[in-house]
Amino acid sequence: MHNKNNTQKAAHIIANGGLVAFPTETVYGLGANALNAEAVAKIFALKERPSFDPLIVHIDTFDWLEKLTKNTAPEIIPFLEHFMPGPLTVVLEKSDIVPPIVTSGLNTVGIRMPNNDIARELIRLSGCPIAAPSANKFGQLSPSSAAHVRKQLPNVDYILDGGNTQVGIESTIITFNDKECTLLRPGIITPEEITKYLPEGYTFTTKKIESIIAPGLLQSHYSPKKPLFIFDTLPENFPPHSGLILHKTMETPIVERCIFTSHTGNLVEVAAQLFSSLHTMEDDNSVEHIYIQAVAENGLGVAIMDRMKKAAFQYKPAP
Ligand code: AMP
Ligand code: MG
Numbered sequence: 490m491h492n493k494n495n496t497q498k499a500a501h502i503i504a505n506g507g508l509v510a511f512p513t514e515t516v517y518g519l520g521a522n523a524l525n526a527e528a529v530a531k532i533f534a535l536k537e538r539p540s541f542d543p544l545i546v547h548i549d550t551f552d553w554l555e556k557l558t559k560n561t562a563p564e565i566i567p568f569l570e571h572f573m574p575g576p577l578t579v580v581l582e583k584s585d586i587v588p589p590i591v592t593s594g595l596n597t598v599g600i601r602m603p604n605n606d607i608a609r610e611l612i613r614l615s616g617c618p619i620a621a622p623s624a625n626k627f628g629q630l631s632p633s634s635a636a637h638v639r640k641q642l643p644n645v646d647y648i649l650d651g652g653n654t655q656v657g658i659e660s661t662i663i664t665f666n667d668k669e670c671t672l673l674r675p676g677i678i679t680p681e682e683i684t685k686y687l688p689e690g691y692t693f694t695t696k697k698i699e700s701i702i703a704p705g706l707l708q709s710h711y712s713p714k715k716p717l718f719i720f721d722t723l724p725e726n727f728p729p730h731s732g733l734i735l736h737k738t739m740e741t742p743i744v745e746r747c748i749f750t751s752h753t754g755n756l757v758e759v760a761a762q763l764f765s766s767l768h769t770m771e772d773d774n775s776v777e778h779i780y781i782q783a784v785a786e787n788g789l790g791v792a793i794m795d796r797m798k799k800a801a802f803q804y805k806p807a808p
Pocket of ligand 2: 622623631
């Protein structure tokens with residue numbers, strides 16, 4: 490488990506061009522020195538991530554935001570200060586110190602300040618911003634514990650264990666285009682909250698900007714290695730070897746395994762347990778196919794359904 494020496498050891502590895510998986514409040518990240526192109530290249534290799542998928546750069550202070558970006562409108566700084574540290578990534582014009590490999594050649598960079606003491610301490614001790622996508626193999630389930638990382642990336646230089654992550658799904662991503670703020674990926678910070686704190690004269694939109702590639706928006710992503718089906722109404726019968734994931738206590742049909750992400754339908758709990766419940770079903774050899782209950786698509790439910798649909802993309806709706 491976590492202690493200060495572990496963070497120091499991890500920082501030493503980052504500072505020397507190695508890879509460290511580390512906890513954030515959203516999911517575990519696979520980090521490298523964001524200013525070292527060779528180190529960042531190792532992230533793409535280990536994750537088997539296509540080079541067109543840009544990485545988020547994690548920072549511990551606003552000084553780094555200033556160094557890593559340029560032409561940032563001063564009026565959005567108080568807005569960013571409201572949400573940072575926190576599960577929000579902002580895509581801004583990048584400065585020259587950011588190697589192109591980090592941003593997949595885009596002239597913008599995604600910046601985030603994690604609301605996790607271990608993550609920020611790691612960045613501070615490393616002395617550099619840390620480029621980090623989620624610590625999973627490309628396309629597979631995101632990790633919300635050190636064990637999930639170990640399962641997919643056993644060869645990472647070091648795993649900094651900070652227990653289970655609290656938010657459980659990846660950050661909300663936004664970008665700015667003049668006075669328009671656009672949602673690139675839904676997360677626990679909702680459009681309603683973002684709109685509330687936007688500077689005077691700014692508008693918010695969820696429409697996609699064609700010129701921006703945000704591969705987190707690919708239709709298939711975050712998938713378990715077993716068929717996954719989403720249902721609205723609980724079917725009366727399930728085939729043998731079914732794993733069932735529910736978000737509210739209810740009478741359940743006979744299944745091989747049943748997991749409740751929440752007993753009350755609390756969406757914060759559902760988000761926190763979503764990937765973890767899918768990992769458990771993936772790891773259970775008696776489960777051959779997974780059935781997961783849908784949630785209402787508003788508020789945080791938008792982000793939860795986004796992840797669920799991507800995880801289930803290859804499969805037709807539940808019968
Ligand atoms: P991951 O950390 O694995 O969830 O991946 C980070 C995601 O952030 C990418 O898949 C993109 O969707 C998004 N992203 C990072 N940088 C940028 C950028 N410069 N422009 C648009 N999207 C970005
Ligand atoms: Mg990811």
